[in-house]
Amino acid sequence: MEVMVDGKPYAEELAGGNLQEVLNDLMGRALGDEHTLAEVRVNGRPYQEAELGPAESVPREAIQRLEVETIPARELALHFLSHADDYLGPIMAAVSKVAELFRLSDEVEASEAYLGTLESLQLFLQVLGSSRQVLGLDFAAVSHEGVSAAERLERLSALVGDLLSAQEQEDWVLLADILQYDLNQELAAWQRLVPLIREQALC
Amino acid sequence: MDHLHRNLLALAQHQPELAARLENTPPSSRAEVLPSRTGPPALRLGRRWLTSSVDPVAEGRRLAQQAPEGPLAAFGFGLGYHLEPLAGRDLVVWEPEAGLLRLALSSRDLSRLLSRVRLGVSLEELGELGGRSFYPLRPYARLYPARAEALARRLEAEPRGDEVRPPRPASPRVLVVPPLLGGSLPVAWWCAEALAELGCRVRSLPLEKMSPLYDLIRFSRLGEDRLDRVRAPMISFLGELTLMAAEEFAPHLVLVLAQAPLSVSAVRALRRTGAVVAFWFIENYRHMTYFREVAGAYDHFFHIQGQELAAELESLGANHAFLPLAAHPPVHRPLELSPRERLRWGAQVGFMGCGYPNRVRIFSRLVERGFRLRIWGTSWPRQGPLAPLVAEGGRRLSSREVVKVYNACAVVVNLHSSPEPTDGVASQDFVNPRTLEVPACGGFQLVDRVRGLEDLLRPGREVAVFTREEELVEMARHYLAHPDQRRRIAAAGYRRVLAEHTYYHRMERLLTHTLGPAAEDRPPAEAPAAALELLAALGAQAPGRGA
Numbered sequence: 001m002e003v004m005v006d007g008k009p010y011a012e013e014l015a016g017g018n019l020q021e022v023l024n025d026l027m028g029r030a031l032g033d034e035h036t037l038a039e040v041r042v043n044g045r046p047y048q049e050a051e052l053g054p055a056e057s058v059p060r061e062a063i064q065r066l067e068v069e070t071i072p073a074r075e076l077a078l079h080f081l082s083h084a085d086d087y088l089g090p091i092m093a094a095v096s097k098v099a100e101l102f103r104l105s106d107e108v109e110a111s112e113a114y115l116g117t118l119e120s121l122q123l124f125l126q127v128l129g130s131s132r133q134v135l136g137l138d139f140a141a142v143s144h145e146g147v148s149a150a151e152r153l154e155r156l157s158a159l160v161g162d163l164l165s166a167q168e169q170e171d172w173v174l175l176a177d178i179l180q181y182d183l184n185q186e187l188a189a190w191q192r193l194v195p196l197i198r199e200q201a202l203c
Numbered sequence: 204m205d206h207l208h209r210n211l212l213a214l215a216q217h218q219p220e221l222a223a224r225l226e227n228t229p230p231s232s233r234a235e236v237l238p239s240r241t242g243p244p245a246l247r248l249g250r251r252w253l254t255s256s257v258d259p260v261a262e263g264r265r266l267a268q269q270a271p272e273g274p275l276a277a278f279g280f281g282l283g284y285h286l287e288p289l290a291g292r293d294l295v296v297w298e299p300e301a302g303l304l305r306l307a308l309s310s311r312d313l314s315r316l317l318s319r320v321r322l323g324v325s326l327e328e329l330g331e332l333g334g335r336s337f338y339p340l341r342p343y344a345r346l347y348p349a350r351a352e353a354l355a356r357r358l359e360a361e362p363r364g365d366e367v368r369p370p371r372p373a374s375p376r377v378l379v380v381p382p383l384l385g386g387s388l389p390v391a392w393w394c395a396e397a398l399a400e401l402g403c404r405v406r407s408l409p410l411e412k413m414s415p416l417y418d419l420i421r422f423s424r425l426g427e428d429r430l431d432r433v434r435a436p437m438i439s440f441l442g443e444l445t446l447m448a449a450e451e452f453a454p455h456l457v458l459v460l461a462q463a464p465l466s467v468s469a470v471r472a473l474r475r476t477g478a479v480v481a482f483w484f485i486e487n488y489r490h491m492t493y494f495r496e497v498a499g500a501y502d503h504f505f506h507i508q509g510q511e512l513a514a515e516l517e518s519l520g521a522n523h524a525f526l527p528l529a530a531h532p533p534v535h536r537p538l539e540l541s542p543r544e545r546l547r548w549g550a551q552v553g554f555m556g557c558g559y560p561n562r563v564r565i566f567s568r569l570v571e572r573g574f575r576l577r578i579w580g581t582s583w584p585r586q587g588p589l590a591p592l593v594a595e596g597g598r599r600l601s602s603r604e605v606v607k608v609y610n611a612c613a614v615v616v617n618l619h620s621s622p623e624p625t626d627g628v629a630s631q632d633f634v635n636p637r638t639l640e641v642p643a644c645g646g647f648q649l650v651d652r653v654r655g656l657e658d659l660l661r662p663g664r665e666v667a668v669f670t671r672e673e674e675l676v677e678m679a680r681h682y683l684a685h686p687d688q689r690r691r692i693a694a695a696g697y698r699r700v701l702a703e704h705t706y707y708h709r710m711e712r713l714l715t716h717t718l719g720p721a722a723e724d725r726p727p728a729e730a731p732a733a734a735l736e737l738l739a740a741l742g743a744q745a746p747g748r749g750a
Contacts (some may be wrong), residue, residue, distance in 0.1 A: 105341070
């Protein structure tokens with residue numbers, strides 16, 4: 001398997017029986033904490049999960065050429081903070097839609113949409129956490145309307161707990177209420193907080 | 204004035220019976236009304252919210268915006284928030300739990316809404332639903348999925364307002380599926396005859412020919428497991444046979460009678476042929492509980508009992524309707540009997556029917572006190588006070604013989620059956636077929652008062668009714684002494700049954716319910732020509748004779 005990192009050949013032998021394991025090994029050995037993956041090409045074509053399936057399902061033997069482009073983690077974090085609205089806006093719209101589905105439709109249809117939205121929210125929180133770490137941000141020092149980013153994170157975490165509890169009780173109306181009135185309010189607060197966090201990162 | 208009374212007053216303007224019932228209904232103990240975060244009351248049942256806990260008013264408005272156009276049939280009243288914006292529309296509302304409705308009426312002023320919608324706590328109370336769209340309150344549909352399904356199916360079955368329901372075919376093909384044996388078997392034949400008289404092309408499966416084979420199973424002493432290995436393939440075979448007949452005959456309607464040997468999968472397969480499949484459950488549901496397994500599988504489920512069964516059928520998702528039993532004039536009719544026949548089949552006071560435990564107990568007690576009675580029918584005790592009164596050796600009588608009994612007895616006693624020996628007089632909630640068959644024969648009947656009787660015959664005018672054991676004895680004596688009164692009541696009962704309670708009437712109603720109304724150019728099917736001719740021929744006979 002031929003491996004290229006940022007256009008240069010990578011000579012070391014990588015371990016792993018599938019694409020995911022190979023990438024994990026590469027990130028651990030070659031990229032460190034400073035850089036992160038920006039793009040992956042397999043056999044000359046951009047890797048897309050929709051086309052090739054999950055990285056775990058792509059066997060090592062199927063990979064003749066692996067090309068990765070990296071980006072400095074700090075740059076990625078700043079990019080995320082600059083474009084957080086691009087993530088938050090669709091999530092908020094999806095949350096409203098899911099709440100409406102729980103009020104109007106059967107819960108099977110609503111649950112499918114809900115799980116997709118929850119995944120997007122978790123990804124947002126994950127990237128927010130990585131950015132905080134990479135940029136060394138102090139969330140307690142950033143606040144809007146008297147509530148700090150650290151407190152907002154705690155609220156979000158509590159809301160996710162409330163959602164799970166409503167879900168367990170199959171109380172779909174309560175789930176819709178939490179989504180529509182509480183979660184969306186918190187996400188709107190994050191829309192206002194993220195620019196302030198970015199300012200702190202640039203200082 | 205508090206909310207409850209203001210609301211009940213508004214409801215009573217056009218639904219006084221429901222208002223009175225709700226006034227006496229306790230509020231649901233499982234539900235509570237709590238202030239929402241924005242203030243207006245919100246509704247919670249157990250651990251689940253039925254309205255928004257934050258802003259139920261906004262939620263109601265949003266739900267109403269999503270409601271289909273045109274007349275609506277709403278499922279679930281909630282606290283009325285989702286109905287208030289639609290109060291100007293043509294709206295009927297089914298609240299499946301009266302206790303919840305009562306709680307809602309106590310929680311807020313709904314008088315404006317209540318004065319403009321029609322409410323029901325059972326599907327039957329909603330009346331005609333043709334042309335309405337389904338508008339469910341989702342938390343209710345999740346709580347009561349079978350009832351929501353029942354409403355949705357009823358709406359599908361009835362034509363929309365902008366659709367003209369096509370008249371049923373001029374000569375619909377009807378496949379009648381009878382039981383192998385038992386009391387429903389002649390009813391199946393009478394239904395088939397009535398349907399043919401009404402212009403249907405009828406095919407009736409001769410399943411009774413299997414009865415001797417089935418008897419091998421019925422009377423076997425082997426264990427149930429062994430018998431099941433014979434019974435199951437037999438049911439499967441008869442289901443396939445019925446399906447084969449349906450594929451050949453392509454019926455518009457398959458009418459299945461109680462105890463017919465059809466599995467749920469056979470019923471579903473029949474429906475897939477495109478036929479409407481209806482079941483007539485002419486049994487007491489308290490003792491024949493198999494209906495729970497099959498009711499939901501049919502397009503239409505007809506029954507002979509009232510509200511309690513209706514509520515259970517709704518919970519099973521069955522599309523049901525009340526269809527009482529009837530008389531069949533070609534069989535149940537006045538006869539000219541010879542003196543010998545009168546001697547054999549007659550009595551001053553006679554009873555024809557099975558020796559159910561309640562009958563045995565009540566009649567034994569009355570006979571011991573000197574009540575004179577002659578009994579026909581099976582399953583009577585071989586010993587004790589009733590044993591010498593049982594005629595014809597206690598054998599099963601044919602329908603023709605039964606009619607002779609009804610013709611020959613001066614007073615025909617009718618006591619509704621129960622397997623519970625302690626059940627007293629007038630304790631049942633169904634009207635047995637004898638109630639209508641005796642007057643159709645011109646006989647004088649003394650029947651115990653059961654729920655629903657008044658809807659069929661007027662007590663005291665068209666039938667004599669007793670409510671206590673002592674009253675049975677007193678009334679029998681009275682009417683034996685007053686033959687003119689017997690004749691008058693018998694004649695009035697005879698007229699009423701022929702006018703309203705024959706299998707022609709029942710089958711016409713069933714056809715209308717399942718296949719739609721008859722085409723306008725068809726003559727009214729109330730009394731078919733053959734039946735009228737028969738009645739004219741019998742007109743010279745004066746019903747209400749003594750023994």
